[in-house]
Amino acid sequence: MTEPKPKLLIVEDDAGLQAQLKWAYPDFEVIQATDRAGALAALRSEEPPVVTLDLGLPPDPDGTSEGFAVLDEIMALTPDTKVIVASGHGARESALQAIARGAYDFYQKPVDIETLGLIVRRALQLHQIEAANRKLAEKVGEDHRVLGRLITAAPEMVKVARTIERVANTNVSVMLLGASGTGKELLARGLHEASDRRGGAFVAINCAAIPENLLESELFGHEKGAFTGAVKTTEGKIELAAGGTLFLDEVGDIPLPLQVKLLRFLQERVIERIGSRKSIAVDTRIVCATHQNLEVMIAEGRFREDLFYRLAEIVVKIPSLAERPGDAALLAKAFLARFAREMNPAVKGFAPDALAAIDAWPWPGNVRELENRVKRAVIMADGKLIGAEDLDLAGGAEGDTQALNLKSAREAADRKVIRHALARSEGNISNTAKLLGISRPTLYDLLKQYDLQT
Numbered sequence: 455m456t457e458p459k460p461k462l463l464i465v466e467d468d469a470g471l472q473a474q475l476k477w478a479y480p481d482f483e484v485i486q487a488t489d490r491a492g493a494l495a496a497l498r499s500e501e502p503p504v505v506t507l508d509l510g511l512p513p514d515p516d517g518t519s520e521g522f523a524v525l526d527e528i529m530a531l532t533p534d535t536k537v538i539v540a541s542g543h544g545a546r547e548s549a550l551q552a553i554a555r556g557a558y559d560f561y562q563k564p565v566d567i568e569t570l571g572l573i574v575r576r577a578l579q580l581h582q583i584e585a586a587n588r589k590l591a592e593k594v595g596e597d598h599r600v601l602g603r604l605i606t607a608a609p610e611m612v613k614v615a616r617t618i619e620r621v622a623n624t625n626v627s628v629m630l631l632g633a634s635g636t637g638k639e640l641l642a643r644g645l646h647e648a649s650d651r652r653g654g655a656f657v658a659i660n661c662a663a664i665p666e667n668l669l670e671s672e673l674f675g676h677e678k679g680a681f682t683g684a685v686k687t688t689e690g691k692i693e694l695a696a697g698g699t700l701f702l703d704e705v706g707d708i709p710l711p712l713q714v715k716l717l718r719f720l721q722e723r724v725i726e727r728i729g730s731r732k733s734i735a736v737d738t739r740i741v742c743a744t745h746q747n748l749e750v751m752i753a754e755g756r757f758r759e760d761l762f763y764r765l766a767e768i769v770v771k772i773p774s775l776a777e778r779p780g781d782a783a784l785l786a787k788a789f790l791a792r793f794a795r796e797m798n799p800a801v802k803g804f805a806p807d808a809l810a811a812i813d814a815w816p817w818p819g820n821v822r823e824l825e826n827r828v829k830r831a832v833i834m835a836d837g838k839l840i841g842a843e844d845l846d847l848a849g850g851a852e853g854d855t856q857a858l859n860l861k862s863a864r865e866a867a868d869r870k871v872i873r874h875a876l877a878r879s880e881g882n883i884s885n886t887a888k889l890l891g892i893s894r895p896t897l898y899d900l901l902k903q904y905d906l907q908t
Contacts, residue, residue, distance in 0.1 A: 459483040460578055461502035465493045465524060467511055471565065475506070478567045479574065488512075490524050497528060502535070503581040504574055507557075509541035509548060518548055522555065529556035533800040534584065536577035540565060556800075584802060601644030604637065605788055607877055608778035614641070614770055621768050622648035627720070629705075629765050630743040632772030635822030638743035639703060641772065645741055646699040654698025659691050662704035670712050671728055680729025692725055695738045705765065706746035706757060713758045720764040740765065775817040775824065779870045780877030782812050782824060787880075789828040790840065797829075802838045811842035813874045869904050872897075876906070 462482040466472045467489065476484045485500050487493040489512055496502070505528060509521025518541060528535055539552040542563035549560035558577050561570055600606060600615035621628060622645050630638045639658055646656045664672055675690030692700055702708075708716065719725050720740065724733040742765050751757035775782055786804065794801040804812070817823055831844040872890065879885035887897045900906075 460504070461485060461500050462574060462578075463487065463493065463496050463500065463502040463505040465505060465507045465511065467508065467515060474567065475565075475570075478571060482574075490520060490527070493524050494527055494531070497531060497535070501532070503585075504577045505535055505537045506570070506574065507537055507539050509539060509552075518551075522551065525552060525555050525557060534581065536581050538570070538573055538577060540570075601641065601648060604640060604644055605785055606778065606781050607784055607873070607881075608773070608781050610773040611778050611781065614772055615644070617768075617770055618645045619648050621645075623650050625739060626767040627739070627765050628741045628768045628770060630741070630770050630772060632743070632745065633774050633820055634745050635820030636772045636774060637821050638772060639701060641770070642699070642701040642741045642743065646701075649699070649739075651698050651739060655695050656699050656701065657691050657695040658701040658703060660703045662707040666709050666712075669708065670715070673712070674715065674725050675727040677727050677729035680727070684729065687727070690725070690727065692719065692736055692738050693734065696736050697738075699739045699741055702740060702742040704744055704746075705742040706744040706748055706751055710756070710758070713761050717758065717761045717764060720761075775820045780873040782815070782817060783809055783874065783877040784880075785821060785824055786812050786828055789825050790832060793829050793832040798832050798835060800838060801832050801835050801840060803840070805839040805841040807842040808840050808845055808847075809878055811845060811847035813878075815847050865904070868900065869906065872900060872904065872906060 459482055461484075462479055463485045464472065464475050465487045466475065472486055472488070476486065485496050485502060487496050493505075493507075497505070507521060507524060507528075509518040509525075510516060511520040511524065514520040521539070521541065525537055525539065528537055533556065536558040537552075537556070538559045538561060539548070539557045540561045540563055541548045541552075545560075545562040549562075552560050558580070559573050561573060600612055601618060604611070604615060606612060606615070618628070618641060628642075628645060630641055632638055642658070643656055646652060659672060661669060671688070671690065673690045673692055675688050675693055676684050678684055678687045719736070723737065724735050726733055748757050748762055748766075752759045752762060775785075786809075790801065790804065812824075819826075827845045827847070828840075830846075831840045835844055872886075875886045875889040879889055883894055883897060887894045890897065892900075
């Protein structure tokens with residue numbers, strides 16, 4: 455099957471030059487337009503990767519205003535398009551202005567077909583490279599997904615995911631322990647989707663975000679007239695999650711009186727709505743999470759020990775982002791691909807200084823902080839590549855504790871650098887070896903020595 459020819463849109467109002475240019479590109483499917491309306495219609499219908507644009511278009515054939523208007527609209531509609539601008543009017547000023555507005559290159563009339571052809575083909579090649587890179591960026595993390603949607607290449611996090619997968623089809627209560635922003639709700643949702651309860655609802659509630667006097671009603675529901683403002687009978691979150699999973703985030707913030715009622719539900723699997731004495735049987739699985747030290751809270755009398763053991767039949771500790779070397783870069787690329795597609799398609803990737811800063815930063819806010827920084831950088835970015843300054847990362851802070859001896863220090867450093875390099879090169883062994891300045895056989899030896907998976 456013959457490969458389709460790449461498309462080239464020529465926007466030119468000179469009929470003679472138009473014909474000359476059409477036959478100069480036998481390896482392209484040439485589309486032609488003579489004015490702004492025709493150019494934009496062709497852009498929408500044909501989506502050409504490369505455009506040659508004469509700035510002197512009607513109704514301003516002796517100036518550049520109409521040509522620049524077309525350039526601006528092309529950049530707004532399809533910022534990936536490579537536009538090569540040609541003009542005989544004030545060449546230097548027009549060239550600078552065109553490049554500033556997003557043009558790929560500039561060529562001064564009279565046109566040299568051969569030279570222009572070289573520029574066109576180079577523009578096409580760059581467009582193809584960028585398109586391939588975008589596809590890779592959109593796929594970043596696909597080979598590193600666990601639990602369906604969790605992106606990681608860190609053994610520490612893979613172990614967490616495997617534990618969750620193993621307990622998913624049981625009815626045990628699972629407690630997720632981890633700092634804020636480590637992805638506890640994502641893991642809880644992954645557990646639900648990996649279980650035989652996936653056909654039921656996944657309901658999440660943040661116990662810290664709801665006032666104490668309303669939390670009981672949120673969890674257990676209420677009958678009409680149970681209190682002022684209770685104008686109708688309302689099911690609580692436990693009932694709404696019947697047949698599915700209820701995720702209690704920040705379970706340490708549940709007040710003691712309500713802990714007793716939750717314990718009764720876990721023991722007997724029945725609830726009573728506020729204002730009712732009728733017991734309702736509910737089949738809901740509980741998954742909970744907290745960043746607090748519940749054992750300290752138990753010792754201080756702020757959390758019931760019997761409730762803890764009911765909720766924590768399986769305890770899963772989630773590592774912080776800083777404890778997952780290489781994951782920050784993987785996640786950053788995935789976030790950039792998503793946010794660029796939604797908010798700023800002109801952004802193509804990270805500059806080297808940004809990747810270095812991402813690797814070095816301790817991420818006290820974990821994945822949530824990383825996501826917010828990348829989102830803000832994509833929205834505010836002026837260029838195609840996001841730099842460290844766009845992420846507001848002045849410099850990393852290494853928080854590693856000192857190793858006991860030189861051998862263990864060297865091994866820890868090797869592991870960390872290799873994992874960062876693997877993440878940066880998305881698992882490509884050749885590129886990883888180049889980044890590290892070593893040969894591929896040496897890298898394979900190190901991967902085997904340190905039991906690192908690619």
